[in-house]
Amino acid sequence: MPKEAGDVRDSSASEFALDRRNILMSGASLLALSATGAAIAQAQESNGARPAGRRPNIVIILADDLGNADLGYRGSDIKTPNIDKLAKEGVCLESFYGQPVCTPARAALMTGRYPMRHGLQTLVIFPSHTYGLPTDERTLAQALKDAGYRTAMVGKWHLGHANQKYWPQNRGFEHFYGNLVGEVDYFTKERGGLVDWQRNGKFFKEDGYFTTLIGNEAVGLIESHDTSKPLFLYVASLAPHAPFQAPQDLLDRYPSIENKNRRTYAAMISGLDDQVGRIVAALEKKGLRDNTIIIFTSDNGGATSALTATGARSEEERKESGGVALGEKPPASNGNLRGGKGTLHEGGVRVPTIVNWPGKLAPRTVNGPLHMVNAMPTLLALAGGNGSPDHPFDGKDMWATLAEGAPSPNDDILINVEPVRGAIRKGNWKLVKIATLPGKTELFDLAKDPGEQNDLAGDHPEIVADLEARLMAYAKEQKPAEWIKAQPQFLGAQGKTVFDPDFDIDDGGLPHEKPVIPQG
Numbered sequence: 001m002p003k004e005a006g007d008v009r010d011s012s013a014s015e016f017a018l019d020r021r022n023i024l025m026s027g028a029s030l031l032a033l034s035a036t037g038a039a040i041a042q043a044q045e046s047n048g049a050r051p052a053g054r055r056p057n058i059v060i061i062l063a064d065d066l067g068n069a070d071l072g073y074r075g076s077d078i079k080t081p082n083i084d085k086l087a088k089e090g091v092c093l094e095s096f097y098g099q100p101v102c103t104p105a106r107a108a109l110m111t112g113r114y115p116m117r118h119g120l121q122t123l124v125i126f127p128s129h130t131y132g133l134p135t136d137e138r139t140l141a142q143a144l145k146d147a148g149y150r151t152a153m154v155g156k157w158h159l160g161h162a163n164q165k166y167w168p169q170n171r172g173f174e175h176f177y178g179n180l181v182g183e184v185d186y187f188t189k190e191r192g193g194l195v196d197w198q199r200n201g202k203f204f205k206e207d208g209y210f211t212t213l214i215g216n217e218a219v220g221l222i223e224s225h226d227t228s229k230p231l232f233l234y235v236a237s238l239a240p241h242a243p244f245q246a247p248q249d250l251l252d253r254y255p256s257i258e259n260k261n262r263r264t265y266a267a268m269i270s271g272l273d274d275q276v277g278r279i280v281a282a283l284e285k286k287g288l289r290d291n292t293i294i295i296f297t298s299d300n301g302g303a304t305s306a307l308t309a310t311g312a313r314s315e316e317e318r319k320e321s322g323g324v325a326l327g328e329k330p331p332a333s334n335g336n337l338r339g340g341k342g343t344l345h346e347g348g349v350r351v352p353t354i355v356n357w358p359g360k361l362a363p364r365t366v367n368g369p370l371h372m373v374n375a376m377p378t379l380l381a382l383a384g385g386n387g388s389p390d391h392p393f394d395g396k397d398m399w400a401t402l403a404e405g406a407p408s409p410n411d412d413i414l415i416n417v418e419p420v421r422g423a424i425r426k427g428n429w430k431l432v433k434i435a436t437l438p439g440k441t442e443l444f445d446l447a448k449d450p451g452e453q454n455d456l457a458g459d460h461p462e463i464v465a466d467l468e469a470r471l472m473a474y475a476k477e478q479k480p481a482e483w484i485k486a487q488p489q490f491l492g493a494q495g496k497t498v499f500d501p502d503f504d505i506d507d508g509g510l511p512h513e514k515p516v517i518p519q520g
């Protein structure tokens with residue numbers, strides 16, 4: 001039996017990391033060392049005893065644009081028995097915040113920092129854009145790799161594609177199989193006429209359905225894993241993001257759903273659930289399940305408007321390739337939550353989240369607010385890794401909340417801030433501020449009004465003042481938004497930008513459909 005995953009107890013994990021850093025950093029400045037020590041001390045601050053024994057394997061499964069109400073355990077008619085089992089036997093986070101859209105959510109997950117620190121707070125990286133997650137940010141994969149983990153990613157990246165320096169294999173992942181831009185065809189893996197599908201830098205055409213293929217790769221990685229090291233596996237599903245496409249055998253599970261897009265969307269989620277089941281089974285077969293923490297979540301809520309459901313395309317393309325016609329209702333459901341993908345209301349940002357670790361995390365439901373930025377500090381405290389002294393976490397170690405039901409460690413939660421809008425939550429109060437003139441400030445009591453129907457801003461000026469001050473403090477720290485900076489290049493065939501009122505979305509497709517990907 002090979003030795004498995006280094007016997008590092010929590011109490012010694014940070015010392016281990018510090019020793020290692022000291023060796024690695026001999027000759028580094030005293031300042032840098034003391035900053036590292038401070039970061040480690042910060043990691044040690046958290047309450048709640050961590051489990052003794054081997055460091056866990058870590059599997060993060062990220063769904064894309066998943067409707068808050070679209071899983072079996074949340075009352076949906078969509079069948080997700082494998083995800084439901086993780087929920088039943090794990091910790092369900094009922095007020096966990098992603099971001100309004102893909103890129104900022106992934107940036108938060110990968111860095112433990114709010115995307116406004118990276119200039120990634122606004123919208124997503126389009127195929128024609130050349131920016132990415134700044135390379136001086138330390139990623140979760142880098143930190144775990146430095147801590148001795150085997151690091152692998154399958155699926156959708158969406159944190160930069162136009163320069164190889166942004167690619168996952170140059171951001172801490174030793175193995176990468178999947179696509180770089182936000183959305184590709186599920187069968188051809190093409191976007192804008194280019195195949196965006198690679199394994200470790202080599203682009204290739206491959207038959208098969210996106211969701212099944214990444215499941216195959218994930219299972220293969222688990223089966224062939226050398227258990228002398230712990231494993232970090234990041235499974236970034238494209239499903240159930242548009243285009244709405246599924247193979248016939250999945251569609252056949254939902255003969256009673258008449259709406260074509262809803263039927264396909266349900267099939268896509270069941271396809272993802274199948275792969276979750278296979279991944280868990282592979283971990284069990286390999287003898288790793290008991291020492292593996294699985295996080296299942298989504299980057300943002302379900303799309304409730306056609307514009308946010310899919311990348312902007314001509315109306316014809318939208319209909320033909322599994323998109324949603326303008327004016328048509330997309331198939332996702334966020335239940336009673338207000339709004340959807342792209343908005344700062346709960347339907348856009350509150351994502352169904354499960355943390356499951358058999359024998360270490362007892363089943364429970366957590367209602368306190370938590371954020372995607374908490375994942376990295378929580379996982380590094382378990383793994384004995386550390387972040388960057390130059391880029392302190394916004395997230396907090398939430399282990400005590402997961403393990404003991406302690407209150408949320410976050411004093412406040414920045415839901416997001418951009419040059420034109422922002423939202424923040426403290427306790428049950430949530431402030432949403434739209435800054436484009438004439439502007440709007442809303443205040444909601446989410447304990448009594450989770451659907452954000454009753455704006456109480458006029459009744460509680462002191463709470464509005466406090467939350468506005470907090471939001472503005474964050475706003476002043478934000479980097480210029482890269483998406484906005486990129487827009488001077490964003491000209492349509494008519495020589496007009498998207499901000500021109502008569503810009504024609506049907507004019508032969510948009511230039512942002514043309515990916516800028518070096519064929520490495």
Ligand SMILES: [Ca+2]
Nearest residue numbers: 064065102299
């Ligand atoms: Ca998304």
